[in-house]
Amino acid sequence: MTAIRLTINGTQIADDVPARLSLADYLREPRNLTGTHLGCEHGVCGACTILVDGEPVRSCLTLAVACDGCQVRTIEGFGSDPVMTALREAFHRRHGLQCGFCTPAMLITAHDLIRRGRAASETEIRLGLAGNICRCTGYTNIVAAIAEAAVAAAKGPPDAE
Amino acid sequence: MKAPAFDYVRPQSLGEAMALLAKSSGEARLLAGGQSLLALMNLRIAAPALLIDIARLPELAAAVDGVDRVILGAGITHAMIEDTRVPDPSRGLMPRAAASLAYRAIRNRGTIGGSLALADPAAEWPAVFAALDGEITVASPRGRRSLNCAGFSTGIYETQLAEDEILENVRIPKLSPGARWGYVKLARKSGEFANALAVAVADPARRFCRIVLGAANGPPIVLAAASQVLAEGRSDPDRLRGAVAADLDRAADRHFDDFQRHLNIVAAARALQQVTA
Ligand SMILES: Cc1cc2nc3c(=O)[nH]c(=O)nc-3n(C[C@H](O)[C@H](O)[C@H](O)COP(=O)(O)OP(=O)(O)OC[C@H]3O[C@@H](n4cnc5c(N)ncnc54)[C@H](O)[C@@H]3O)c2cc1C
Numbered sequence A: 001m002t003a004i005r006l007t008i009n010g011t012q013i014a015d016d017v018p019a020r021l022s023l024a025d026y027l028r029e030p031r032n033l034t035g036t037h038l039g040c041e042h043g044v045c046g047a048c049t050i051l052v053d054g055e056p057v058r059s060c061l062t063l064a065v066a067c068d069g070c071q072v073r074t075i076e077g078f079g080s081d082p083v084m085t086a087l088r089e090a091f092h093r094r095h096g097l098q099c100g101f102c103t104p105a106m107l108i109t110a111h112d113l114i115r116r117g118r119a120a121s122e123t124e125i126r127l128g129l130a131g132n133i134c135r136c137t138g139y140t141n142i143v144a145a146i147a148e149a150a151v152a153a154a155k156g157p158p159d160a161e
Numbered sequence B: 001m002k003a004p005a006f007d008y009v010r011p012q013s014l015g016e017a018m019a020l021l022a023k024s025s026g027e028a029r030l031l032a033g034g035q036s037l038l039a040l041m042n043l044r045i046a047a048p049a050l051l052i053d054i055a056r057l058p059e060l061a062a063a064v065d066g067v068d069r070v071i072l073g074a075g076i077t078h079a080m081i082e083d084t085r086v087p088d089p090s091r092g093l094m095p096r097a098a099a100s101l102a103y104r105a106i107r108n109r110g111t112i113g114g115s116l117a118l119a120d121p122a123a124e125w126p127a128v129f130a131a132l133d134g135e136i137t138v139a140s141p142r143g144r145r146s147l148n149c150a151g152f153s154t155g156i157y158e159t160q161l162a163e164d165e166i167l168e169n170v171r172i173p174k175l176s177p178g179a180r181w182g183y184v185k186l187a188r189k190s191g192e193f194a195n196a197l198a199v200a201v202a203d204p205a206r207r208f209c210r211i212v213l214g215a216a217n218g219p220p221i222v223l224a225a226a227s228q229v230l231a232e233g234r235s236d237p238d239r240l241r242g243a244v245a246a247d248l249d250r251a252a253d254r255h256f257d258d259f260q261r262h263l264n265i266v267a268a269a270r271a272l273q274q275v276t277a
């Protein structure tokens, strides 16, 4: 076991972890943050995508021990973040999910695309989603929801100060 | 699946990492971005006893913008090149290649050093750095040596790296203002490994013209006849295709099937056209 300290969704945590434990399994089991899903465990499906130090990473290809000192943000940690709020509403309105297995990572990936200004067209959104597989929706409604949320996020909330 | 058990250590300096690797007698693997190694361990194809985490070593994060070349530390990620957060010696070729490589979440972690050391035949960097005539610095307790990127990989997942050596940086000559390049990656899906990959660079001011084929069932191939056509500045498509076909005939040891041969010729011809257009 190795001692680590990290911040998960704003809370500082000190813990002991075995070296072989992936960040995904660490979040899902001891930390009970089950919104992070595991599909393939070798980087291909994208279901485990979360933010480490603000950037999307595959939590199946990240070791918990290697995250000592890092800021981790999972789908549970977005609260009332305005871009995530716009995405949630747009996914709801546009039926951007069916079983929901891919959805947390789709939202996190979409959040990053909007943050980096890479959601300006359907082509750009589809390219940005190439690493997130959905077996249900056929992607059409996910892409439409992200396009809508990108427009809403650019305008800002109606009651913004 | 999950990775088998192993020990983990995160040295604080390159010197410490070299010492740990040297005394591990082949039982240890360096962990950079982990975007290939951890996948191979989860699939139980690799099972090292010890991982030496070099991802945060400051020596491997250095980027130096020199007079006629740029030096990029092995720990620089694909995303840093994509976003030009490090100097670009290639006038846009490297950011273009980086953006076509895997997916953003993987590019945020995966490093140029890891990609070169792994030497996956279908990877982008071995071909791109060979086309740019880059040099690799490798370091061990025995000292440092410099190796050409063209020729660094010696086979499928095989390189000139010795067991105790760490890839420290890549030195890439700067293209002149008038230089042109072509880059073609053919893959069934964006972000997948290439089915065919061609990188062409023409820098007449430095008298340098080279076209390299990646995804070549082995190390990247420098296409000599096609590079010559490029140097002559000709843009006749039939002549270009003929030269590429002649180069492929000389690479019979790669055993391309008809489909691969066709893809290779198409990729190389398109890359040459981008340069001469
Ligand atoms: C789904 C998926 C798709 C991908 N698609 C592509 C693609 O289209 N094109 C592409 O090129 N790559 C692709 N990759 C691979 C990716 O680019 C990896 O980042 C890269 O191959 C390895 O870099 P890394 O830093 O993650 O190395 P690691 O996985 O940490 O290490 C890889 C190997 O290199 C060794 N190593 C690492 N750093 C050094 C060093 N400094 N000195 C000596 N040895 C070292 C390690 O010991 C290990 O053996 C993909 C990966 C995944 C999971």
Ligand code: FES
Residues within 6 Å of the ligand: A037, A038, A039, A040, A041, A042, A043, A044, A045, A046, A047, A048, A049, A058, A059, A060, A061
């Ligand atoms: S579980 Fe991590 S990419 Fe599939």
Ligand code: FES
Residues within 6 Å of the ligand: A096, A097, A098, A099, A100, A101, A102, A103, A133, A134, A135, A136, A137
């Ligand atoms: S909604 Fe079921 S996998 Fe995407």
